[in-house]
Amino acid sequence: MGLDYENDGALHAKLIEDVLSQYPDKAAKRRKKHLSVATSKDEAGGEDKGLSECGVKSNIKSIPGVMTIRGCAYAGSKGVVWGPVKDMVHISHGPVGCGQYSWSQRRNYYVGTTGIDTFVTMQFTSDFQEKDIVFGGDKKLEKIIDEIEDLFPLSGGISVQSECPIGLIGDDIEAVSRKKAKEHEKTIVPVRCEGFRGVSQSLGHHIANDAIRDWVFDKGDVAFESGPYDVNVVGDYNIGGDAWASRILLEEIGLRVVGNWSGDATLAEIERAPKAKLNLIHCYRSMNYICRHMEEKYGIAWMEYNFFGPTQIEASLRNIAKHFGPEIEEKTEKVIAKYRPLVDAVIAKYRPRLEGNTVMLYVGGLRPRHVITAYEDLAMVIVGTGYEFAHNDDYQRTGHYVKNGTLLYDDVTGYELEKFIEGIRPDLVGSGIKEKYPVQKMGIPFRQMHSWDYSGPYHGYDGFAIFARDMDLAINNPVWGLYRAPWKKMKDAPLRAVAAE
């Protein structure tokens, strides 16, 4: 689809070779499997799967001491899946830090009265002390739940987000949750997302999904009259309002979004999910598990979609509409036609300013592929991409998005990313807060692609306009031209990174 180009595979292969040569042998051997250059299906003998050789190894333990960018299972559960559920109190259960560092950092937008009926941007912690480690924290957890009930009676439920010590000291948070749920007649969800479980955020997503299955579904009667066009949006965390910019389109084509998971969601939206007709999944990586479960248990079909950039939005809308038949399909065409002038105007304005600019991405589990076409809609070129916590099925899907010669890096290390960026010198890098400042120091424009760099939404047509504007303002800001002191000769001040040499 879209833009036709090829990347410099030879250069990228050389860069891989160069970085590997700097590791101790044992680490080089392990890292080698995570780095690759995408090759075309002809060369690789694949069929209709796009580029087949996105064949890097993934979802494997990070190597100690190399500066992985990954987080942990707690980040995947509390930070991603559960944290945005707005009318629940999420207890960061354990020492103070995890809750403190993740407090209000994922920009899960919501509307509600914070501290009264809504709690997303608050940090509830059991603030474990040494005695809790020694004697266990179950009694404390009981008391915490009672205190929450007393001080926040309008909360819709509670989740217990386990930090590392919980699983190590043998606490029985499930028993506490069961007991207190009965006593207070409230949903209380224990989540075993201790940070040492798994290899990244990813297992935390899975555990969080399982907790929905085990502790929310089928726990009581859900009074709800379902309709023929009921859908759940799954895996949209409403970063900067993404889910809202998506919902408006789904409603316009005639669907009824009965639940959004989990950005701006209430517990009720999760409880009722099994009554929907279709699950629309945006972040496949973090929520495919519960979709598969709902398919098996309740017979609800699920469908992946992509609301980044007009090419994908149109394709996704049509695909979704097909599921519901001619009436919705007709409305969908009208919606696409309605937004076409906006899309054309945005592209007309920004494409000339961005055309041919090269981009390197390194994000979580979905965006490293999902945003590619949005860039290409603006005639920008993706030269490299990689995931923090993708699995094999994500890399398979990536093959449909990337072009021949694209550099691929799984669980990239700080060293590798810096060297790749230095070797390629792209016009833009999209990654996270930890990567932002090193890249900018090198004189390369950067956008945070987890938090939308405090902007957004980027989903939907309304979001695409903001996305295009943001990429333009990042690349075409005059500051990049001021880096060199004019009295310094070029040869004295080469633009390069020096740290790890």
Next chain:
Amino acid sequence: MPQSAEKILDHAPLFREPEYRQMLAEKKLNFECPHPDQIVTDQRELTKTWEYREKNLAREALVINPAKACQPLGAVFAAAGFEKTMSFVHGSQGCVAYYRSHLSRHFKEPSSAVSSSMTEDAAVFGGLKNMVDGLANTYKLYDPKMIAVSTTCMAEVIGDDLRSFIENAKNEGSVPSDFDVPFAHTPAFVGSHVDGYDGMVKGVLEHFWKGSERSQAAGTINIIPGFDGFCVGNNRELKRLLDLMGVTYTVIQDASDQFDTPSDGEYRMYDGGTKIEDVKGALNAETTLSLQHYNTRKTLEYCNEVGQATASFHYPLGVQATDEFLMKVSAISGQEIPETIRMERGRLVDAMADSQSWLHGKKYAIYGDPDFVYAMARFVMETGGEPTHCLATNGTSAWEAEMKELLASSSFGQDAQIWAGKDLWAMRSLLFTEPVDLLIGNSYGKYLERDTGTPLIRLMFPIFDRHHHHRFPLMGYQGGLRVLTTILDKIFDKLDRETSETGVTDYSYDLTR
């Protein structure tokens, strides 16, 4: 359709457009199962009452919006203050991602640290292998001059012993046997980030000082700044003052350059920091001064043990605290405080005198790290303000006692209340029931500002939602000017806002104030 290419609306105006407002109202009504508005309003009003405050302050187990972080953050910050030092945090890897993000969001700067990436198998068998491999990889890839090891709570719970692990790693050739690997155990379930700072600085000093012969160099001083989000501005100001005095000193743990590298096309993973040679030499100093007592309790104890004199301060800012600090330095070093510094002092006092009418009698709530709260309360009292609520989530009973003494020393402190160990949800109740004019704290205070209408002044780590404040000093007389101006701006801006309605308050909107 609200969006257009000509005028692209950001999230704030976009979602205020009628299409979105209607959509969100319908979502709430049809799908969220909300509580009736009246019940929400009633509960909101209830949280403003003394009745709620009593319950809120009586909490025994639940902590809500604390103003503290965990030990390893302090250790990572501490390590960043030494020459070419890489932080290596032994335990789960997600923690390190958090520390790096947290520091980067405040300083708007790179923050490097590595993890030993322990997972479930390491939880069972211990993390020795992770340490052995990890140190080798870090040493090879990032070419540090020193690797400073601290721990996450996972490693602490399973009881990994850093001393023996590092020794083992050296024996296995991960790093050369003479390579510097100081360490500190930093359990997240004890104390807070200020203790992690203490532990790591002590770890570094022990590593270099143990077994060395001390030969005292009379009049020389070590200065340890403590965990300080304003280290960039503060340390440079401090060094400027000491240079003016002609003192022979070593700043131990100086992250001012590390967290303020220039943009010139070159990414410096390491910059500045106390040189290792200087750390070694610092053993011979006559005295070690700590600028933040509660950040250095163990470190100073150790300095005493090796034979140094010690003294500590509480984040010296404002007039009298700076006076005391400089006089102490002068007494130890034998160097006079030069006339230029006396002029600076006079200019700060001059500014305070010029503005005193706007500050006299203003009531403040102050929260943050113990030394900072002490410093701010003291400065506020110097300006004729009243520190009504002084709160430190990581404040100890010793801190409480010191605060009591400070507040008792001035008539402006008579009505002050000290809240050791309390959190910002407690502060919310305090602000509703016993309101103040101004709130001094960090970015987390913005929720208190929104809920209670108390104007927030951001003067402490972390500051995520305002840029570059940390590049300017708070300490010393120059820093005092900065703090003074920041407080005054807040007061004047509020006054202008409150009197800016034409046809209603054309009066009071004064050109000259």
